[in-house]
Amino acid sequence: MRQTAEAKTLTLSGRLDTATAAALWPKLMAEAAGGPAVLDLAGLSALDTTGATLLLVAEAAGKGNRIEGAAPPVVAVLDRVRAARAAPRPKPEARLPVVARIGEATWQAGRAVRDAVAFLGELTLTLLGTLLRPWRLRFRETLRHLDEAGTRAFPLTVLLGVLMGVILAFQSAIPLRRFGAEVFVPNLVGISLLRELGPLLAGVILAGRTGSAYAAELGTMSVNEEVAALRIMGIDPMALLVLPRVLAGLLVMPVLSLLLTLAGLMGMAFIMGLFGFPLTTVQQQLVSTLHLSDLLGGLLKAAVFGLAIAGIGCHAGLGAGRGPRAVGDAATGAVVGGIVAIVVLDGIFAVAYERLGI
Structure with a gap:
């Protein structure tokens, strides 16, 4: 200085x-x-x-x-x-009044419902058009999605099924042992897996693996404007991209549900063997409890779950926005939406089956 x-x-x-x-x-x-x-x-x-x-x-x-x-x-x-x-600093956006925020949320929810209904209607028209013109369906692409959504999910499905069977058998035997009724563990585990847990857990697996994959794939195509390019060339993205994935989800879910149920029964039988019950006793208890309607009801639920999960995943992918977070948001929305949808549908099926006496 x-x-x-x-x-x-x-x-x-x-x-x-x-x-x-x-x-x-x-x-x-x-x-x-x-x-x-x-x-x-x-x-x-x-x-x-x-x-x-x-x-x-x-x-x-x-x-x-x-x-x-x-x-x-x-x-x-x-x-x-x-x-x-x-440079002038941007002023913070004024916070809307409570009534305006409620109105905005209601408007956004209405737009989401409208888009979902429009997607469902477009998918239905595409499916009906494919039934009239089957050559529009890409069979090779459908088989590829069947392999990715089904065959490659078998190890995880079997592992989860065995673990669920073991857990349910242990947890069911604890209260039944007080009454000397451990022999009824196969009845409880069998009906739970066949009617409820089998389709539900298989749906969670499909939503986590396949629903997110569908949203990520179609979301990337939307961000890169490949879907818009298909429309410009006169190719229907619903028939080319969505329909094979939805059919794969519809067909693969009953198989995953049945596989998870069988794996769970195997885990339960192993625990019953540790408790001193022979395999014939377990088999007799299952035969006396389970009926064909239980199997068909579970498979029907699984098919509807698969259709909902695949449709939500494709809808989330095609509706992805722009920017670096668009694909991640689409995948997250597909998983969350798929899980919420199967829980809601499971509740609807439970009420319907009770009313019909199934």
Whole structure:
């Protein structure tokens, strides 16, 4: 620092980067606020935005402060930071009143329902048109989706089924043992897996593996505008992209549900063997409890679950927005929507079966 009669001169040299500015900030501000000061930047070799901010704040800290001797690169940085500091800051959006927020949420929900109904109607028309003109269906693509959604999910389905059978057998045997009724564990586990847990858990597997995959694939195509290109070329994306995936979900879900149920019964039989019950006893209990209507009812539920999961996944993918988060949001929406849909449908089936006496 050099003091003259008119002002004091604060000389800066070398690099003024973030680390240097942090150490220099208190001292420079104290000197700059004390009176007219000249910030001599002739020896300054490098400057970043943090250093430029320090110099501009110091210039404005005292009356008569000014910057001199800066090289053209330093002046350029100072001008950019000065312009950024002078630019008007965007005002925060005004918060809507409660009634307006409720109305906006209702409007958005109505639009979502409208889009879902439109997608369902378009899919139905495509399916009916394919029945009249079967050559429109891409059989090779359908087989590929059957393999990805079904065959490759078999190991996970078997593992989950065995574990569920073991857990249900153990948890059911604990209260039944008080009454000496462990022999009825196969009845409880068998009816639970066949009618409820088999289709429901298979639906969770399909939603997590396949529903998210459908949404990610179609979402990527939507973001890259490939779906729009298909429409421009006169190709129906519903017949080309959606229908094979929906048919694969519809056909594969009953198989996954049955496989998970059989694996669960095997796990239950293993636990019953540990309890001292032979396999014939387990078989007799299952035969006396389970009926064909239980099997058909579970498979029907599984087929409807598969149709809903595949449709929701495709709808989420085709409705993906723009930006880096669009595909991730579509996949998340497909999984959440698929799981919520199968739970709601399971409740509807439970009421319907009870009313029909099934």
